Amino acid sequence: MSVVAFIDTRGSKVPKASAEALTYARRIADAEGGDVVAVTFGDAQGLGALGAHGASKVIVARHVKHVDGQQLTRLVAAVAESSGAKTVVCVHDATGKAVAPRVAARLKAGHVPGALDIPENGQVKRNVFSGKAQAWVLTTSERRVLSLMPNSVAASSDGGEAAVEEFTGDLGAAGVTVKEVKQAGEGIPLPEADIVVSAGRGMKGPEHWGPVEELARTLGAATACSRPVADMDWRPHHEHVGQTGVAIRPNCYIAIGISGAIQHLAGVNQSKVIAVINKDPEAPFFKAADYGIVGDAFEVLPKLIEAAKKLKAEQ
Amino acid sequence: MKILVLLSQVPDTTARIAFTENDTRFDANGVQFIVNPYDEWYALVRALELNEASGGSVTTVTVGPADVEPTIRKGLAIGADEAVRIDAQPVDGLQVAELIAAYAKDKGFELILAGKETIDHNGGQVGGMVAELLDLPYVPMASKLDVADGKATVERDVPGGLEVLEAKLPLVLSTAKGMAEQRIPNMRGIMAARTKPLNVSPAGPVTGAAETTKFQLPPAKGAVKLIDAEEAGKLIELLHNEAKVI
Ligand SMILES: Cc1cc2nc3c(=O)[nH]c(=O)nc-3n(C[C@H](O)[C@H](O)[C@H](O)COP(=O)(O)OP(=O)(O)OC[C@H]3O[C@@H](n4cnc5c(N)ncnc54)[C@H](O)[C@@H]3O)c2cc1C
Ligand SMILES: Nc1ncnc2c1ncn2[C@@H]1O[C@H](COP(=O)(O)O)[C@@H](O)[C@H]1O
Numbered sequence: 190m191s192v193v194a195f196i197d198t199r200g201s202k203v204p205k206a207s208a209e210a211l212t213y214a215r216r217i218a219d220a221e222g223g224d225v226v227a228v229t230f231g232d233a234q235g236l237g238a239l240g241a242h243g244a245s246k247v248i249v250a251r252h253v254k255h256v257d258g259q260q261l262t263r264l265v266a267a268v269a270e271s272s273g274a275k276t277v278v279c280v281h282d283a284t285g286k287a288v289a290p291r292v293a294a295r296l297k298a299g300h301v302p303g304a305l306d307i308p309e310n311g312q313v314k315r316n317v318f319s320g321k322a323q324a325w326v327l328t329t330s331e332r333r334v335l336s337l338m339p340n341s342v343a344a345s346s347d348g349g350e351a352a353v354e355e356f357t358g359d360l361g362a363a364g365v366t367v368k369e370v371k372q373a374g375e376g377i378p379l380p381e382a383d384i385v386v387s388a389g390r391g392m393k394g395p396e397h398w399g400p401v402e403e404l405a406r407t408l409g410a411a412t413a414c415s416r417p418v419a420d421m422d423w424r425p426h427h428e429h430v431g432q433t434g435v436a437i438r439p440n441c442y443i444a445i446g447i448s449g450a451i452q453h454l455a456g457v458n459q460s461k462v463i464a465v466i467n468k469d470p471e472a473p474f475f476k477a478a479d480y481g482i483v484g485d486a487f488e489v490l491p492k493l494i495e496a497a498k499k500l501k502a503e504q
Numbered sequence: 505m506k507i508l509v510l511l512s513q514v515p516d517t518t519a520r521i522a523f524t525e526n527d528t529r530f531d532a533n534g535v536q537f538i539v540n541p542y543d544e545w546y547a548l549v550r551a552l553e554l555n556e557a558s559g560g561s562v563t564t565v566t567v568g569p570a571d572v573e574p575t576i577r578k579g580l581a582i583g584a585d586e587a588v589r590i591d592a593q594p595v596d597g598l599q600v601a602e603l604i605a606a607y608a609k610d611k612g613f614e615l616i617l618a619g620k621e622t623i624d625h626n627g628g629q630v631g632g633m634v635a636e637l638l639d640l641p642y643v644p645m646a647s648k649l650d651v652a653d654g655k656a657t658v659e660r661d662v663p664g665g666l667e668v669l670e671a672k673l674p675l676v677l678s679t680a681k682g683m684a685e686q687r688i689p690n691m692r693g694i695m696a697a698r699t700k701p702l703n704v705s706p707a708g709p710v711t712g713a714a715e716t717t718k719f720q721l722p723p724a725k726g727a728v729k730l731i732d733a734e735e736a737g738k739l740i741e742l743l744h745n746e747a748k749v750i
Pocket of ligand 1: 389417418430431434454455487
């Protein structure tokens with residue numbers, strides 16, 4: 190049975206989450222016997238290379254330039270119909286969320302938002318209660334839509350070249366028009382980062398973020414912050430992680446001067462390894478941490494930066 | 505404008521998460537319930553702000569059993585004109601969306617605002633499903649919304665930047681941080697809420713497409729490994745050599 194994977198291929202190289210989704214689709218197709226049909230849009234060239242991550246065929250709608258949920262849903266549904274696929278894979282990110290729920294509603298298919306693993310006996314694991322628990326979702330419909338949580342599956346890249354086909358059919362009018370895309374500054378986008386250096390109110394003021402940024406830069410990490418820090422405009426809002434901010438699951442989360450309130454933990458507790466620096470030994474964050482330093486951030490940070498620079502110099 | 509706001513009820517952000525009936529159901533024992541923060545702080549407040557400028561009405565809609573009523577009255581206290589409860593116990597997001605779409609169809613709502621996600625299901629899906637069922641455009645996770653001349657200008661964060669979009673009304677949006685500031689209901693609002701309508705609407709047919717069969721708490725963390733502050737640099741070494749994450 191074919192698996193359809195809807196992915197974003199915009200930008201200079203294949204986004205990591207898209208490579209992960211293709212690998213995930215491949216694993217499902219292998220388990221159930223079938224091909225992976227990648228569906229994408231825009232003007233990226235060299236799409237045959239998506240075969241490396243598991244696609245057998247790539248169908249691209251070049252006339253769709255931006256994420257338009259209505260057009261892309263018609264596209265994905267049409268490919269699902271024509272390929273007889275029972276499973277549609279999307280990514281649980283800004284692009285996927287515009288499309289996956291719509292595809293599910295259109296196909297009357299069960300949707301698993303934020304799937305963490307491939308189905309087992311038809312059931313798929315996902316996070317619920319903002320990372321405080323996990324649930325298994327059984328899809329009972331004929332088709333299903335699985336939106337893969339980024340950073341859950343390691344992308345493989347050992348496949349060959351995929352055939353590329355252009356979809357030129359009518360997808361109707363776009364419902365939304367993109368007027369402008371403002372690029373954020375340098376740096377790694379938070380949801381995609383493997384390493385995140387995050388700081389809270391313990392840093393006392395925005396003028397003290399220099400060392401936090403320097404540590405992040407040295408480690409190749411993204412920066413994040415607690416909610417009050419964003420609310421006080423010490424840091425940009427998109428850095429706010431937690432229950433009401435961005436939920437992240439990097440390999441390594443380093444938290445400096447953050448108390449570890451339950452609403453903060455809700456957005457970071459899926460990180461593989463958590464290191465906490467706090468001067469209060471009773472800070473709740475230590476209970477959620479793998480590594481901890483009880484100490485003053487202003488004294489600890491220079492030592493961390495020095496050690497990180499040494500490590501990078503050796504590598 | 506005639507605006508519909510999707511309000512859901514969720515456990516308080518500090519609620520103890522536990523399960524009963526062989527880990528198949530959330531244990532609501534002793535749990536305080538609140539309006540989902542995104543729905544209340546962002547979707548509802550922005551709807552009220554837009555209408556304060558231009559006039560109109562704000563209706564809230566909730567799919568759930570009778571015991572959600574005390575929670576959703578808060579929407580009326582904050583300023584919504586009318587609350588609607590669709591009487592059902594949905595098992596997945598598609599059912600919620602089907603019931604809301606059936607209610608909203610032909611009622612002439614110009615804007616339908618949902619929250620970015622519920623903090624219990626974390627689906628981020630109901631808004632998009634409602635949009636598809638009503639054949640309307642949808643923008644997820646909007647952080648800014650303005651309306652002029654029947655057109656909406658929307659901003660949303662995308663990986664590595666910010667997108668500025670334009671769409672004709674009617675439009676469905678899910679709302680995220682940045683959209684508005686939380687409002688605390690005042691005494692007058694709370695009194696007024698008592699006399700505002702909370703209408704109950706019967707549930708129509710729904711699809712059964714997915715269900716949650718089992719819950720599990722995450723495995724308990726081992727004890728934290730403490731490193732002396734004087735030798736803080738060792739943390740980097742451990743993260744590299746032992747944890748192998750940097
Ligand atoms: C509904 C709701 C949703 C929320 N959502 C979020 C969310 O998404 N994200 C979020 O982060 N919060 C959220 N919060 C807020 C949360 O409850 C906490 O208030 C917040 O996380 C605290 O931020 P903080 O740890 O930076 O500050 P504080 O709690 O003030 O902690 C500062 C910490 O820094 C330590 N410290 C001070 N000085 C130093 C020093 N020199 N060196 C080292 N350590 C030092 C202190 O010991 C303390 O532990 C939410 C709250 C509610 C009610
Ligand atoms: N039972 C419900 N009743 C009304 N609105 C809901 C309900 N469930 C979800 N929603 C809306 O849909 C949004 C996304 O929910 P979810 O897809 O569950 O994350 C929420 O923020 C609400 O605005």
